[in-house]
Amino acid sequence: MARIERVAFCGLGIMGSPMAANLARAGFELSVWTRTAQKAERFAAEHGARAAATPAEAAEGAEATITMVPDAPEVESVLFAAAPALGEGALAIDMSTIAPTAARAIGQRLEQDGIDFLEGPVSGSRPKAEDGTLTIMAGGEDAAFERALPLFEAMGERIVHVGPRGHGQLAKLLTNTMGAVNAAALAESVVVVKKAGLNPEAFLEVAAGSAGGSTVLGLKGGPMFERDFGPLFKLDHMLKDVRHCLAEARALGVELRLGTVAETLYARAAEAGHGEEDFAAVLTAVE
Amino acid sequence: MARIERVAFCGLGIMGSPMAANLARAGFELSVWTRTAQKAERFAAEHGARAAATPAEAAEGAEATITMVPDAPEVESVLFAAAPALGEGALAIDMSTIAPTAARAIGQRLEQDGIDFLEGPVSGSRPKAEDGTLTIMAGGEDAAFERALPLFEAMGERIVHVGPRGHGQLAKLLTNTMGAVNAAALAESVVVVKKAGLNPEAFLEVAAGSAGGSTVLGLKGGPMFERDFGPLFKLDHMLKDVRHCLAEARALGVELRLGTVAETLYARAAEAGHGEEDFAAVLTAVE
Numbered sequence: 055m056a057r058i059e060r061v062a063f064c065g066l067g068i069m070g071s072p073m074a075a076n077l078a079r080a081g082f083e084l085s086v087w088t089r090t091a092q093k094a095e096r097f098a099a100e101h102g103a104r105a106a107a108t109p110a111e112a113a114e115g116a117e118a119t120i121t122m123v124p125d126a127p128e129v130e131s132v133l134f135a136a137a138p139a140l141g142e143g144a145l146a147i148d149m150s151t152i153a154p155t156a157a158r159a160i161g162q163r164l165e166q167d168g169i170d171f172l173e174g175p176v177s178g179s180r181p182k183a184e185d186g187t188l189t190i191m192a193g194g195e196d197a198a199f200e201r202a203l204p205l206f207e208a209m210g211e212r213i214v215h216v217g218p219r220g221h222g223q224l225a226k227l228l229t230n231t232m233g234a235v236n237a238a239a240l241a242e243s244v245v246v247v248k249k250a251g252l253n254p255e256a257f258l259e260v261a262a263g264s265a266g267g268s269t270v271l272g273l274k275g276g277p278m279f280e281r282d283f284g285p286l287f288k289l290d291h292m293l294k295d296v297r298h299c300l301a302e303a304r305a306l307g308v309e310l311r312l313g314t315v316a317e318t319l320y321a322r323a324a325e326a327g328h329g330e331e332d333f334a335a336v337l338t339a340v341e
Numbered sequence: 342m343a344r345i346e347r348v349a350f351c352g353l354g355i356m357g358s359p360m361a362a363n364l365a366r367a368g369f370e371l372s373v374w375t376r377t378a379q380k381a382e383r384f385a386a387e388h389g390a391r392a393a394a395t396p397a398e399a400a401e402g403a404e405a406t407i408t409m410v411p412d413a414p415e416v417e418s419v420l421f422a423a424a425p426a427l428g429e430g431a432l433a434i435d436m437s438t439i440a441p442t443a444a445r446a447i448g449q450r451l452e453q454d455g456i457d458f459l460e461g462p463v464s465g466s467r468p469k470a471e472d473g474t475l476t477i478m479a480g481g482e483d484a485a486f487e488r489a490l491p492l493f494e495a496m497g498e499r500i501v502h503v504g505p506r507g508h509g510q511l512a513k514l515l516t517n518t519m520g521a522v523n524a525a526a527l528a529e530s531v532v533v534v535k536k537a538g539l540n541p542e543a544f545l546e547v548a549a550g551s552a553g554g555s556t557v558l559g560l561k562g563g564p565m566f567e568r569d570f571g572p573l574f575k576l577d578h579m580l581k582d583v584r585h586c587l588a589e590a591r592a593l594g595v596e597l598r599l600g601t602v603a604e605t606l607y608a609r610a611a612e613a614g615h616g617e618e619d620f621a622a623v624l625t626a627v628e
C-alpha cells in the first residue's frame with residue numbers, strides 16, 4: 055500500500071481546525087471541507103491547503119479522508135458522499151466520537167466500495183489539538199492502523215491501537231464518561247467549599263495531592279470557582295458521549311449508575327441553556 | 342512557645358506506624374501507644390521509641406500528642422484520657438479523618454484544659470506515609486500550625502493550612518469523596534471493558550492520557566483488572582469518610598447526588614464482606 059501523501063480533512067471545528075493545521079505543518083498535501091465555506095477558504099489560505107466545496111471534491115485524489123464532526127449522522131453524510139471520489143484502496147479515518155455500533159456499520163458499508171475504514175477518536179481538548187499531543191484511540195485492522203500512523207503522529211502523542219473497529223470508540227466513550235462523572239463530583243465539592251466558606255486555592259492545592267486528584271480537577275477546578283465556562287469542550291458534546299456510553303453499556307447488560315446521574319446533571323445544565331458552554335458548566339446543575 | 346521535641350504518637354495502624362517512624366527518623370523523642378500492646382513494644386524496639394501502656398502514659402512529658410485512629414470516638418477516648426498528662430500549653434494534633442463538627446467539639450473541650458488542638462488529616466495511602474510524602478490538610482489557629490509544622494514536615498510533602506478548625510477535615514472528606522466517586526466510575530468502566538472484551542492494558546494506557554485520567558485510575562486500575570484487593574486504604578474507612586461528607590454537605594443544604602450513589606455502592610461491597618479489603622473492591626458492587 056502506498057504511503058499517504060494527500061489527505062482530505064472534513065470538519066474544521068474547535069478540534070478539527072488545529073488537527074488539520076498539524077497535518078499541513080507535517081507536510082501532507084491537504085484539501086479541506088467544512089460546513090461553512092468561508093471557514094474552509096480562510097483555513098486553506100492560512101495553511102497552504104485547498105478548500106473544497108463538497109466532501110467529494112475534497113476527497114478527489116486523496117489517499118485518505120479524515121472526518122472530525124459532531125456525531126454519526128454527519129460522519130455518514132460526509133463519508134458516503136466522498137466514497138465515490140475516494141476510490142478503491144483509499145482509507146477513511148473517522149476521528150469524531152460516535153457510537154461503536156455506528157462505527158462498525160459505517161465501516162461495513164465503506165468496505166463494499168473497497169474503502170478501508172479506521173476509527174481514531176481523540177482525547178484532549180483544543181490546547182492538545184494545537185500542540186499535536188492528543189491521545190488517539192484507534193480501532194480497526196492492523197494494516198489500516200499502520201497506514202494511518204504517520205497522520206496520527208502529526209496530531210497525537212499517545213497513539214494506541216486499542217483493538218478492532220468499535221473498541222477505539224468504546225474506550226473513548228468510557229474515558230469521557232469517567233471524565234464527566236469526575237467533573238460532576240468536582241462540581242459537588244466546589245459547591246460545598248463555597249457554602250462552607252473554605253479557601254478555594256487551599257482546597258484546590260490539597261485536592262491535587264489527594265485521592266481525589268484528576269485530570270478534570272486540574273483543568274476545570276479553577277474555572278468552576280471563577281465561573282469561566284468558555285468552551286474548550288462543549289457540554290452538549292460531553293452529554294452526547296455520556297448518552298452513547300450508557301446505551302453501549304446497557305446493550306452489554308451493564309447499568310452505569312454514576313454515569314446515569316452524570317447524564318441527568320449534564321442534561322439539566324443543557325436544558326438551562328449551557329450546552330454551548332464548556333462542560334465545567336455542569337456546576338450550574340449542582341448549585 | 343517552646344519548640345516541640347518530645348512527641349506522643351497514638352495509633353500505629355497502616356498509616357500511623359510509618360508516620361511515627363518518620364518522626365523518630367527526624368529526631369523527635371517518641372513515645373507510642375496503640376490498642377495492641379505488643380505492636381507498640383515491637384515498634385518501640387525497632388525505632389528507638391518508648392512504648393506506653395496507656396495514652397496518658399504516652400503523653401507524660403510530651404509537648405505534643407498525635408492521634409491517628411479510625412474515627413471521632415477513638416480520638417476522644419485517647420485525647421481525653423491523655424489530657425491531664427499533657428498539661429497546659431501542650432499541643433494535641435489529630436491526624437485521623439473525622440467529622441468537622443466532631444473536630445470542633447474536641448478542640449473546644451481540650452481548650453478548657455489549656456491544650457491547643459489542631460487537625461491535620463492526611464491524603465496518600467501507606468506508600469506515601471512511608472516516604473514522608475503525604476498531603477496534610479491542617480485546620481486550626483496559625484500559632485498551633487506553626488508549632489506543628491516541623492512535625493508535619495517529617496511526615497508530609499504538600500502541607501497546607503486550609504483554614505480554621507473543621508476546614509482541614511472538610512477538605513479531606515471532600516477529596517476522599519471525589520476519590521470514592523472516581524474509583525466507582527472507574528469500576529463501572531472496568532466492568533464494561535471486560536464485558537466488551539477490550540484489551541485492559543490498551544484501555545488503561547489511553548485512559549491515563551484522557552479526560553478520565555485520575556489519581557485512582559493510576560492506583561486502582563491495574564488492581565481492579567487483577568482483582569487485587571490487598572488493603573492500602575480500607576473500603577470501610579472510605580465508606581466512613583463518604584458518609585461523614587454526605588452528612589456535612591446535608592447540614593450545609595447541599596445534596597451530593599454522585600456521593601450518594603458512591604455511598605450505596607461502597608455500602609453494598611462492605612455488606613458483602615469486602616470492608617477490610619482495599620476500596621478498589623467497590624468493583625464487586627458494580628459487577
